[in-house]
Amino acid sequence: MIKIDASSFIYSIKMDWISVLKELYEELIITTSVYHEVISSGKRRGKPDAFIGEKLIKKHDIQIHEREKNPEAEMGLGEGETDTILNSIELNCVGLMEDKKAIRIAESFDLEVLSVPISLLHAYKKKKINDEEFEKFYQKWIIVASPCYEDIFLIEKAKEVISG
Amino acid sequence: MSKNLSVRIKNNILEELDSLADLLGVDRASIVRDVINKGLETKKIDIALELYQKGNTLEQAANKAKITLWDLIDDVKKRGITSKSDIEQTKALIIKTIAGDDENLAKKISEINLNL
Numbered sequence: 389m390i391k392i393d394a395s396s397f398i399y400s401i402k403m404d405w406i407s408v409l410k411e412l413y414e415e416l417i418i419t420t421s422v423y424h425e426v427i428s429s430g431k432r433r434g435k436p437d438a439f440i441g442e443k444l445i446k447k448h449d450i451q452i453h454e455r456e457k458n459p460e461a462e463m464g465l466g467e468g469e470t471d472t473i474l475n476s477i478e479l480n481c482v483g484l485m486e487d488k489k490a491i492r493i494a495e496s497f498d499l500e501v502l503s504v505p506i507s508l509l510h511a512y513k514k515k516k517i518n519d520e521e522f523e524k525f526y527q528k529w530i531i532v533a534s535p536c537y538e539d540i541f542l543i544e545k546a547k548e549v550i551s552g
Numbered sequence: 553m554s555k556n557l558s559v560r561i562k563n564n565i566l567e568e569l570d571s572l573a574d575l576l577g578v579d580r581a582s583i584v585r586d587v588i589n590k591g592l593e594t595k596k597i598d599i600a601l602e603l604y605q606k607g608n609t610l611e612q613a614a615n616k617a618k619i620t621l622w623d624l625i626d627d628v629k630k631r632g633i634t635s636k637s638d639i640e641q642t643k644a645l646i647i648k649t650i651a652g653d654d655e656n657l658a659k660k661i662s663e664i665n666l667n668l
Binding site: 393394395398425426429430432433435437438464465466467468469486487488489490491492500501502503505506509510513531532533534535536537538539541542545546549550 | 607609610611612614615620621622623625628629632633634635636637638639641642643645646648649650657660661664666
């Protein structure tokens with residue numbers, strides 16, 4: 389089971405990564421705030437990937453969890469990130485998020501956290517994707533997420549270490 | 553509901569607006585409204601990017617500037633801004649997730665040299 393925040397969800401949709409995430413973690417969950425931020429807002433702005441995302445929610449049976457707004461839960465993050473962290477605490481499940489600040493806050497709650505590139509390495513290690521597929525998704529991640537050079541280099545080197 | 557707004561504009565800008573209005577066969581007010589609407593969107597994205605570079609998360613910056621996360625992600629890419637990185641944090645997450653109890657693999661990942 390994995391809880392996906394808004395940025396990770398957008399990157400995963402753009403990279404066609406959702407089906408591998410489903411195979412890897414079985415249960416994919418987003419909160420209603422992430423749904424509104426990614427799907428509703430995206431559709432209103434005419435973003436084609438938001439329409440694709442809506443179809444993927446149905447196709448891969450992504451669960452949408454309702455969270456009541458809690459004004460005391462101000463974490464200095466976006467609404468979707470805050471809800472993802474709080475819901476991950478409630479469900480005691482892994483959170484998928486990209487921002488280093490959000491990851492740091494999630495870890496302060498002893499949550500297990502991943503980001504999209506780490507899920508890429510995880511899928512490769514678990515043999516859910518082969519070398520060729522890894523390369524394809526790795527390239528897509530670079531295009532979609534605009535990572536800094538150090539991150540690109542680290543993921544590439546970590547993959548080399550895993551492949552032995 | 554719309555309201556009136558009086559703004560002083562330099563002559564050359566006014567001439568440009570009138571010239572565009574003539575080209576499109578619309579009145580000056582329509583062109584001014586269009587320019588303001590487009591400028592407002594651009595300004596919101598500029599503000600969101602500034603907030604992001606000052607330490608807000610992408611989502612937080614988009615929420616505050618009242619733009620969609622999709623637009624902000626697209627503009628980060630368009631303007632060649634790279635994501636903020638914390639290499640030690642990423643390395644630690646890789647070790648925890650990928651290496652698990654495999655001490656040898658954890659050691660190899662921790663030894664990845666990032667001196668580019």
